[in-house]
Amino acid sequence: MITVDDANPTPPYEQIRSQLALLIEGGSLSFGEKLPTVRQLAADLRLAPGTVGRAYSELESQGLIESKRGAGTRVIARVEAAPQLGEAAALVVAARAAGLSLDDALRAVRGAWGS
């Protein structure tokens, strides 16, 4: 899952791009995995399709995903990441979905690390 927060000063397209990039580079989204259509993601996030389209375009130019007419959008990056990195990426996305700030999340990680 990914989130968009209106309170975040980062533009929505960049919030989408950075989270998807994190999930792909962390291995949570693997090679060949199909992503939702621009329309679906835009409808679910209550954003204009152009906003999601811009995020997808930037991910394409980074070589992380590929969009083909009729075949949809798929992950094309082959990332050989340690499984723990994928879990960490998922943790970051989950923390953002729960509305935690970076400081809150780091505090929680430090707490768990110390124990």
Add this chain to the structure above:
Amino acid sequence: MFTLLPLVLLIVGGAVVVLVAVRSRSSAAAPVVEPRFRVDAATQVTRTRRRLALALGLYFVVGGALVLALPSEPLLGLGQALGVAVAAIVAALTLAASPVAVWPGSTGLRTAELTPRSGGSFGPRWGFALPLASAGILILFLLVTGLSSTTDDFGLYRAFTVEHGTGSSTGSPYPGWYYGVPVILATIVLALAVLLVLHRIAAAPRPASPELFDVDDALRRSVTRFVMLLSSSALLAYFAGVAVIAGMVTSSTATQWTTSPDWQIGAGGVGLGGDYLPTYLQPIYAVGIAEVVGGLVLFALAIVLLVAAVVTAALRWAPAVVAEPEEVHA
């Protein structure tokens, strides 16, 4: 060959719908939500149930008006042949206008899943494949009855003729091209309308909060189940009507009545008389009887699916609510 193929198609069609009926049992459980989302969830459940009730009401009103109230004479029963299909198309298009309630938007934090949704995401694969196969069998059946049909006194392909040794017998109304072509077109339009509803169910936006995804899933599954049950029931109902009419005309046309000479004792004494005895032209007569029996089985299955659709629309489930953590600790 044209007389045996409808029988084969009926048997295959019957097997298909038995599978649909057996496997369409509900396994939906009430989704669990947190108390703060209870009002939102309950509101959406009520709105969705109202939409299903509206579609179901229109199905009965339009179907009843076309099948029962429309005079059959001007169109020679064509309105009756198309009534159920048209009613199902109207119900499907009503749902397509707004298949699932739109969740209120959030101006703060919005969450989206990364799983692509499609028309087939909210029901089992066989739930879509079997009605589609049934529609294909119906179309094949109508092509066969069309090819085996002959013209009536008005020059319309709505009669069935059996040649025998001394002449021929003709029966009508038979589902030839006059009825077959409109019914085939209605079946294609119904399939497209159902695909449109399924697409709209998938394309509707998710709730902004992931805590409501389970309720949203349950609503989408419920509407998908309703649409598939209602459209399958309608398909089988008019398939049944076509099969029964075809069977009755086929069997009656294949029955020859001949006089058997015999001595009879009457009021005026003993004289030469006779009885009218039927002679059945086989295997055409047997095919006709099988079509009638198969049609009645299809009609019974259509009723079962219609009852299941009504139950789906009327089912009073409400989202179960989980206790807040402090309530658990208390």
